Amino acid sequence: MSDGKGRVELIERFPGFFRATEEGFGLSDLGIWTGPGWDGVIGQCLTTLAGLGLPDDFRLVQIKEKFGELRIYHNGRTGEHDHAVEDAIAQATEASVHTCERCGMAGIRMAEHGWWRTLCASCLQRSSEA
């Protein structure tokens, strides 16, 4: 399903967001816990964040899927850009619930056996065959 290349590529494209902080952790330690289908959504969000001119100590601390939605957590060092950062992340979360988390095609958020996932029809079918 994931060959891991997307997340390495994302981390390499935006190294400043992922460098270890003085608190001793960074996203590179925690990982990107989503399917590869959201790499485009995450990349767009990080491009927006990179354009804001955030303080040097701004870091992303976790990127993960929760209840079928993309969640992006940061360390709060947004300078004066609090609203812009929250807007960019909210847009990415909104986009994620319409994007298949496995392949990046248009998807639908659904609950199955108590697990929320966002999948397209063919990935859903593939996962129910497995």
Ligand SMILES: [Zn+2]
């Ligand atoms: Zn799919």
